[in-house]
Amino acid sequence: MCAPRDRFLSLFLSALAVASFPTALTVMPPIAAARSLHDSIRDAQRKVVKIYGAGGVSGLEAYQTGILISAEGHVLTVQSYVLDTDELGVVLDDGRKFTADILGVDPVRELAVLKLPVEDDALPHFNLAASPAAKVGDRVLAVSNLFNIAGGDEPVSALQGVVSAISPLDARRGSHQANYHGNVYIVDAAANNPGAAGGALVNWRGELLGLLGKELRSSATGAWLHYAIPVDQFVASVESMENGQTVADSAADSPKATDPLSLGDVGIVLVPDILPRTPPYIDSVVDDSAAARAGLRPDDLLVLVEGEPTASCAAVVDQVGRRESFDDVRISVLRAGQLIEFTLNAEPIESPDPANEQQGPDDENVAPDESDAVNRDEPADEPDAEPSNAEDVSVDNRDGSSTDGNDRPVE
């Protein structure tokens, strides 16, 4: 805590600092629109704070970064072990130090809003409501106290780069999947190093684009990611945190169906899923099923479901499960080096018109024979293998859905 006299002194000093920085003055109308990179960096640095809290042992840094989001001293930062202390120190760009209170947290995005006990209400801050969006290739600055390079009234560090990609966050920390799966700005600067989390990603005009996240590795490549969560992904959440609310976990981001379709419904049995990446080959096709009618065959490799690549058995099950049981499902298979697309109709309609978008080259002639052959063999050899289960499931579904009034031919 600063004693009043100290604060007066530091106020005086900061006033001096501002005075000696001409660009902060608003007396240059002709060039206000075109500020230099230098101005943008300096402007952003003033709105970024250093946060000191718990940690400091076994590779856990006791510091991170935050951004001022109101003139009254609201600070947005990441939720982390650093905040697990009663003496959470926040140091402003001008060197003033406060002990902050936590107003609210968002466990999904792993964000927290702090409040500084400031008496003046003219702190430089980012205006979340007026933040622009960035495009891939836009030049950006990552402004944070990474590695705790800056202390006291030293300005925090600025790194330059471009927005490399805008992509859903598919990342993990150790073996734990990150909670947030929404879009992030991937940047090509080494932005997310220890202490950087909670820092600002700004454009070359100094306008806030996003908040730098914690250190995470990409699930796909294992490489460390450099990223920021875009402002529009957290602006609503911040509002409720400012009101002292802890945001409930509402991350229902995966479009799960209410009555999900299963592979059994369409009559596909995949090979046993024994490896993390078992290639999704079709083991057998259930007789008279949608798959059999469409002309799918054993040994087809099921590579796309609804246009989404499915590189493993698990991915196929997941993608199919996103369709409702009454939906058609569009799948593509690799057969002898050819990519062939089929549309499977989950309902066993005994329609005389088989032209439900079949695209296989020679389905009419070959498919029925083959699926017959499969059916003769499979249940006999493996009485409790999947085919019979699959039948059960589809029967259940028929029973279940007939209650909601759809007319469908039973038996």
Add this chain to the structure above:
Amino acid sequence: MRFLLLIVICLAPFGSLAAAQAELDDLEQGAIAAAVDVAEKSVVQIRTIGGIDQLEGQTLAQGPTTGLIISAEGLIVSSAFNFAQQPTSILVRLPDGKQRAARIVGRDDNRMLVLLQVETFDELPAAEPADLASIRPGNWAIALGRSFNPEEVSVSVGVVSALRRMHGRAIQTDVNVSATNYGGPLIDLQGRVMGILVPMAPQSPGAAEANVTAGSEFYDSGIGFAIPLVDVLAVVDRWVDEQDLHRGLLGIGLKPGNPHSTAPIVANVWPRAPAAIAGWRAGDRIVAVNGVEIATQTDLRFQTMPHYAGDKLQVTLRRGAGAKAKRIETEVTLAKELPPFLHPFLGVLPERPENGNEADVSPADAANDKPADDTAENEVTDESAGKQADGEEIEGLAIRAIWPGSPADDAGLRRGDRLLRIGDKEIDSVEQALAELNGKSPGDSLQLAARRAGEELKLQVALAELPKNVLEAADLGAGDDAKVDGELGDPTLQTLKLPEMSQTARYLQPPSGPSAPGLLVWLGEGKSETAEAMAAQWQRTCVRDRLVLLMPEPADAGGWTNDDMEYLARLLQTAGSRWQIDPRRIVVAGQGKGGQLAYALALRGRKLIRGVAAVDSPLPRTLEVPENNPNERLAILAIETQNSPLAPLIRKDLQKFADAGYPVTQIVRRGEEKGDATLDGATRAKLGRWIDGLDRF
């Protein structure tokens, strides 16, 4: 407030400067976006299905990767890194959103690329290459990938850092290069493709195995590499024809020295390799390649590394020194791999090195020692004893025995002769003889000079291959079993412990003698009662063939594990100096799992270990047979129990070693001695003689 006013006035000119700078920033930003727009249509997303999860302990990327369309007919080039898992199926998503099946046309293990073909009837938008002359350090460089988002390329912006990196094969850039854009293009500000992004390990000329993941640990570090697209387009027709492009090898070793300042002088020429076929010889200095002057080893690499196997190089050599030096023009065709090295064989078993001073066998000392020789196998014939006595024969290398049916035998060399010269090289140590012979191949003919009873003989021989059989006792000179019996008694087992190691080893030492002993490390089950039994059984062989029998025990009573490898390596070092072991007779052996460990140890410790004897042990599945090396001769002895179910496997492994040029020997033993942990007497004696003959040449 006068102070403030002053500042405002001062700043007016800066203001307009700032405005100009901001305008420039916007222009640059626009130019980058425009370049991305031009190039992005040729960048595809690749998905692979199936394949392995790990390569050499490294978990392989599973996400989508990037490729670049280089022909309208559907040729796509990508980084070999993206296919390290050897996928069973490949899907390519074209920029218009269509998915297409793709197949691998071929790989390029010199530039770490893969060529794919997608099935397409449409004309695809091929990338436009940037002219090499237009690429200069400091130019803008933009890396594109399509792993994050199929709809939109990822972008990283930086500069060209350097040209002609990796011995002339790659452009270096400071943009972020990682698995997110390996296989994608590095483009210039016009949207033309300068190169294809790949991981590459900096400066590793000696690396025999090209690992497609090497260099990936430098991702996003400010050091990235791209293979120039013009270089790829220059070979693409050939790539399609030949399917795989390989690094080209000359088959020479260079005289050691700082590669940036040492002239490339040939130290040795691999037999039957391209350089040998072109007539290169040790001592030749490489002066020019394809008309380009060569001053250093690095210069040479810059001229050879960019080439592929099958390429022809015009190489100028300088042979000889001073006034006799002449320039020789040669044409050499680079090879994909070197033929396996086959050890040439003369048929000579040299005298065993003297005790305590194994490296430098001074013939004079050896002669003085002879009369005092009391070991059975070193029995001295009358003829040689006479020669020793006159004390004049101090040059050359003493011959202990002649291999029956060998070139030396055919040419008439005899036990007791002294080998003076091979070709025109004076010989007075085994090392010199091997160095001379290792430059030759079986079938080569050469002249020998030897001395017998004061007379010099000149002999012509045609070299053979190292024999597979074990010498009979009679060939080594009649063994004096009575003498051996006299040395036998209760075997004294002693214990050896290394500092800071929990394992112990028991050993049996032969009585002190004139010649350096060999070392037989037996990797058994590690039970002490077995060690006692072993000692009793092996005593005769150890005395007769002068062997230290060393029986280490694993740290874990359950048996040998990989953790014991470090201990065994240290134990071998210690044993070597402790007993002044003859460096040509260090053998590791074992039965079953112990034999497999012996293989693992021997293939890792080839600088030290000269033989491996495995009883009923196939090669561990994790081990590959490495390339044979003339300077690290490793003999393989497989002992197989008759009717063993493992026999077919063991014979297949042995064939692999033989194909790679290793000297292999096989002993089939009868399996009647069930329950006995070690070998029968006859097999033990044969193993002993095999070790005794390891320094044959």
